[in-house]
Amino acid sequence: xxxxxxxxxxxxxxxxxxxxxxxxxxxxxxxxxxxxxxxxxxxxxxxxxxxxxxxxxxxxxxxxxxxxxxxxxxxxxxxxxxxxxxxxxxxxxxxxxxxxxxxxxxxxxxxxxxxxxxxxxxxxxxxxxxxxxxxxxxxxxxxxxxxxxxxxxxxxxxxxxxxxxxxxxxxxxxxxxxxxxxxxxxxxxxxxxxxxxxxxxxxxxxxxxxxxxxxxxxxxxxxxxxxxxxxxxxxxxxxxxxxxxxxxxxxxxxxxxxxxxxxxxxxxxxxxxxxxxxxxxxxxxxxxxxxxxxxxxxxxxxxxxxxxxxxxxxxxxxxxxxxxxxxxxxxxxxxxxxxxxxxxxxxxxxxxxxxxxxxxxxxxxxxxxxxxxxxxxxxxxxxxxxxxxxxxxxxxxxxxxxxxxxxxxxxxxxxxxxxxxxxxxxxxxxxxxxxxxxxxxxxxxxxxxxxxxxxxxxxxxxxxxxxxxxxxxxxxxxxxxxxxxxxxxxxxxxxxxxxxxxxxxxxxxxxxxxxxxxxxxxxxxxxxxxxxxxxxxxxxxxxxxxxxxxxxxxxxxxxxxxxxxxxxxxxxx
Amino acid sequence: xxxxxxxxxxxxxxxxxxxxxxxxxxxxxxxxxxxxxxxxxxxxxxxxxxxxxxxxxxxxxxxxxxxxxxxxxxxxxxxxxxxxxxxxxxxxxxxxxxxxxxxxxxxxxxxxxxxxxxxxxxxxxxxxxxxxxxxxxxxxxxxxxxxxxxxxxxxxxxxxxxxxxxxxxxxxxxxxxxxxxxxxxxxxxxx
Numbered sequence: 084x085x086x087x088x089x090x091x092x093x094x095x096x097x098x099x100x101x102x103x104x105x106x107x108x109x110x111x112x113x114x115x116x117x118x119x120x121x122x123x124x125x126x127x128x129x130x131x132x133x134x135x136x137x138x139x140x141x142x143x144x145x146x147x148x149x150x151x152x153x154x155x156x157x158x159x160x161x162x163x164x165x166x167x168x169x170x171x172x173x174x175x176x177x178x179x180x181x182x183x184x185x186x187x188x189x190x191x192x193x194x195x196x197x198x199x200x201x202x203x204x205x206x207x208x209x210x211x212x213x214x215x216x217x218x219x220x221x222x223x224x225x226x227x228x229x230x231x232x233x234x235x236x237x238x239x240x241x242x243x244x245x246x247x248x249x250x251x252x253x254x255x256x257x258x259x260x261x262x263x264x265x266x267x268x269x270x271x272x273x274x275x276x277x278x279x280x281x282x283x284x285x286x287x288x289x290x291x292x293x294x295x296x297x298x299x300x301x302x303x304x305x306x307x308x309x310x311x312x313x314x315x316x317x318x319x320x321x322x323x324x325x326x327x328x329x330x331x332x333x334x335x336x337x338x339x340x341x342x343x344x345x346x347x348x349x350x351x352x353x354x355x356x357x358x359x360x361x362x363x364x365x366x367x368x369x370x371x372x373x374x375x376x377x378x379x380x381x382x383x384x385x386x387x388x389x390x391x392x393x394x395x396x397x398x399x400x401x402x403x404x405x406x407x408x409x410x411x412x413x414x415x416x417x418x419x420x421x422x423x424x425x426x427x428x429x430x431x432x433x434x435x436x437x438x439x440x441x442x443x444x445x446x447x448x449x450x451x452x453x454x455x456x457x458x459x460x461x462x463x464x465x466x467x468x469x470x471x472x473x474x475x476x477x478x479x480x481x482x483x484x485x486x487x488x489x490x491x492x493x494x495x496x497x498x499x500x501x502x503x504x505x506x507x508x509x510x511x512x513x514x515x516x517x518x519x520x521x522x523x524x525x526x527x528x529x530x531x532x533x534x535x536x537x538x539x540x541x542x543x544x545x546x547x548x549x550x551x552x553x554x555x556x557x558x559x560x561x562x563x564x565x566x567x568x569x570x571x572x573x574x575x576x577x578x579x580x581x582x583x584x585x586x587x588x589x590x591x592x593x594x595x596x597x598x599x600x601x602x603x604x605x606x607x608x609x610x611x612x613x614x615x616x617x618x619x620x621x622x623x624x625x626x627x628x629x630x631x632x633x634x635x636x637x638x639x640x641x642x643x644x645x646x647x648x649x650x651x652x653x654x655x656x
Numbered sequence: 657x658x659x660x661x662x663x664x665x666x667x668x669x670x671x672x673x674x675x676x677x678x679x680x681x682x683x684x685x686x687x688x689x690x691x692x693x694x695x696x697x698x699x700x701x702x703x704x705x706x707x708x709x710x711x712x713x714x715x716x717x718x719x720x721x722x723x724x725x726x727x728x729x730x731x732x733x734x735x736x737x738x739x740x741x742x743x744x745x746x747x748x749x750x751x752x753x754x755x756x757x758x759x760x761x762x763x764x765x766x767x768x769x770x771x772x773x774x775x776x777x778x779x780x781x782x783x784x785x786x787x788x789x790x791x792x793x794x795x796x797x798x799x800x801x802x803x804x805x806x807x808x809x810x811x812x813x814x815x816x817x818x819x820x821x822x823x824x825x826x827x828x829x830x831x832x833x834x835x836x837x838x839x840x841x842x843x844x845x846x847x
Contacts, residue, residue: 551826
């Protein structure tokens with residue numbers, strides 16, 4: 084089967100330009116689609132991020148900004164706009180980049196790509212309209228028998244189908260590139276990581292269709308009943324697996340950023356690729372994480388699924404946790420920063436916002452999102468924090484401090500390389516990843532703290548002032564929620580700067596011409612590395628070994644502290 | 657580089673770096689340990705969520721709870737019956753918009769079979785400040801053998817979003833000391 088039969092008889096008549104910084108051939112049709120998806124992503128980040136700030140300010144007991152009905156409405160919109168629309172628009176851009184651009188290939192059927200894009204935009208708007216009309220404050224999870232307006236579900240379905248089209252173009256582009264021999268040997272590691280993301284995306288979107296189509300029909304009155312337990316099993320095969328798309332995508336961007344900014348090569352292709360492959364095999368089991376406090380499910384089912392089959396997918400992430408900083412250390416030592424244990428890290432390009440975003444994302448994702456995720460997903464420990472605000476604490480560690488920060492960092496590469504505009508306000512851009520990262524890490528940690536003290540998620544009033552039977556959380560819980568509000572403001576300032584810099588650059592940034600010297604330069608060896616690439620030779624990595632050892636000690640201690648908490652609970656079986 | 661194809665076409669045969677290999681082994685063994693520890697807790701631990709559950713129509717569950725409350729009611733608080741069941745008895749608690757019903761009075765160190773269900777939307781049984789959190793679904797009656805280990809007044813709040821009154825949904829469980837209560841000998845196990 085040739086590429087032509089896959090996508091119809093389209094001759095290869097794409098227009099290309101050659102990137103002056105990387106030497107890559109850039110298909111202009113792919114470039115236009117990357118721009119459109121990236122811009123849409125940032126628009127929904129701005130909307131959803133603002134909603135997030137309103138949520139945090141309402142949950143700050145001393146501020147308590149929104150009335151209850153608006154709080155639940157805005158919280159529903161916050162989830163859909165940032166967790167789904169911002170992230171998936173950006174991921175579609177990543178898929179087009181990792182296929183067409185990195186493989187020097189033309190993009191398959193760009194017109195179809197625009198169809199998918201329009202469907203995603205229309206779907207995202209439809210769902211937002213449903214939410215803002217006020218009859219669909221069902222939260223992002225929309226658990227039945229709670230019912231939203233039909234166009235709430237229909238918008239999500241349209242969005243998902245649009246995303247599926249983008250994913251299909253990614254696969255088709257891989258076929259074309261192979262067919263037209265635009266690269267030699269295996270696909271690059273970043274493309275391989277994107278491929279894992281795309282494969283998980285197909286599983287995710289299929290699960291979403293299986294559950295959202297009947298739920299939509301139910302909201303139209305065509306189906307009588309949606310079983311709440313069945314809904315959770317299938318819905319979370321979308322809801323949690325879609326977070327695994329994020330993991331694959333942002334880990335790919337870690338490797339990409341490390342390659343472009345310090346000239347890092349994978350320590351070993353085999354290890355890094357196998358770690359990605361673990362994601363495909365096991366990450367989809369994660370819907371069990373949301374069912375650990377549910378009736379009727381057998382312990383053996385829970386244990387196998389919640390652990391991603393003996394933690395083999397966690398193993399994948401732990402391996403990336405070594406190989407990404409390890410590749411950076413090896414490259415930096417080769418770049419001449421060879422003194423002591425940590426000169427390579429001190430002399431890393433911390434003033435480059437793409438590097439700062441990438442490295443903070445790596446640290447926060449591992450230490451905050453990763454460790455809390457394993458603890459939260461342990462069969463028995465889950466009862467300590469199920470549906471408390473610990474849960475959003477955990478996933479703000481993964482999706483905000485991890486994925487969003489990595490995507491923001493990557494944006495500082497996309498702006499000059501794909502939009503061909505010089506970044507405006509470089510001083511603000513330099514600060515941005517730190518502000519946003521510290522804010523995001525803070526909200527994650529303080530929500531986890533409040534959850535440990537019993538504060539419920541998605542809850543308007545932790546003083547219970549209107550309840551018939553009163554109750555008061557501890558003073559510590561109130562303090563945690565206040566600190567959460569303060570760090571949400573820091574994160575919001577970082578988010579606003581990000582949006583301003585992106586909008587300013589896209590519209591007013593200096594157009595990059597041939598011979599232009601970038602404000603935030605790539606690694607000087609970027610072009611040379613293309614001629615002698617390959618795995619690192621016998622590196623010494625004392626700094627990375629120390630970082631990984633610290634991580635492991637934190638992990639083990641935190642794990643056992645939670646078992647101690649559990650053993651002090653009432654007895655139940 | 658990670659943005660270019662691997663140098664060697666057959667990259668699979670490249671040796672793995674020692675530091676990588678050591679970390680893979682440690683991480684794999686730690687994963688195995690965590691996996692094994694969940695299994696072990698079913699034997700050594702006292703906190704394992706029951707899977708016992710029955711399908712039940714919301715109206716049928718409501719009727720059972722009403723009957724239970726009538727049978728064991730000892731007083732009333734803010735219009736809600738306070739129910740003190742016999743030791744080891746079947747105990748019912750129902751979630752609905754927006755209350756946990758009825759109020760229970762249990763004894764420390766005594767095991768009860770607690771039946772949880774909802775008659776409308778999903779709710780989250782969250783015992784505070786102890787912090788035990790269990791999901792409650794309409795149509796499913798979940799039975800948990802629960803033994804309080806401390807005395808006092810405990811709140812049940814809802815931590816599954818259930819509409820505009822979600823933050824007003826509360827309930828209460830009192831736990832008293834059986835010795836001071838001086839009731840009849842207990843048949844049920846006291847751990």
